[in-house]
Amino acid sequence: GYFWVGRGRPGDRFSMSKLKSLTPLSEIYAIQLVTEICHSKDSTYRSHELNLVLHDGSRVTVVDHGSAERLRTDAESLGGFLGMPVWDATNG
Numbered sequence: 427g428y429f430w431v432g433r434g435r436p437g438d439r440f441s442m443s444k445l446k447s448l449t450p451l452s453e454i455y456a457i458q459l460v461t462e463i464c465h466s467k468d469s470t471y472r473s474h475e476l477n478l479v480l481h482d483g484s485r486v487t488v489v490d491h492g493s494a495e496r497l498r499t500d501a502e503s504l505g506g507f508l509g510m511p512v513w514d515a516t517n518g
Contacts, residue, residue, distance in 0.1 A: 427448060427450060427451050427452065428448055428450055428451060429447065429448075429449045429451060429478060429488070430447055430448045430449070431446040431456075431484065432445065432446050440514040442515050443478060447448050447486050447487075449478060449480065450485050451508065453480045453481055453482075454477040454478050454479070454481075454508060454510055455479050455480060455481045455510070456505075456510050456511045456512070456513050457476065457477070457478065457479070457504055457505045457508070457510050457511070457512045457513065458476070458478075458479045458485065458512075458513045458515070459474060459475070459476055459477075459497060459498060459501050459512065459513065459514045459515060459516045460474070460476065460477065460516065460517045461474050461494065461515070462473075462476050463466075467484050471492070471498070472492075472494075473490045473491070473492065474490065474492070474493070474494045474497045474516055475487060475489070475490050475491075476488045476489050476490075476491070476497055476500065476501050476504075479513070487503075491508045494516045497516075498512075498514060498516065501510075501514070
């Protein structure tokens with residue numbers, strides 16, 4: 427019933443409060459896809475981000491990816507599994 431970042435599972439030999447991005451699945455309102463332009467010293471590129479949008483309006487980043495198409499497919503699968511809508515802002 428949770429999303430988190432890191433190794434292990436909630437309750438396994440450590441406190442749930444120490445897990446990064448620990449989010450109850452019941453708090454998820456939607457899946458969001460956004461694109462951002464990233465700049466490094468030598469290049470500029472697009473990064474596509476999949477976020478969980480929570481009922482309070484906050485966002486939890488799940489993953490950044492270089493392929494909008496691949497991330498869109500993953501978001502649709504995740505949204506279907508969770509029964510949540512996917513808000514796709516990658517084409518704007």
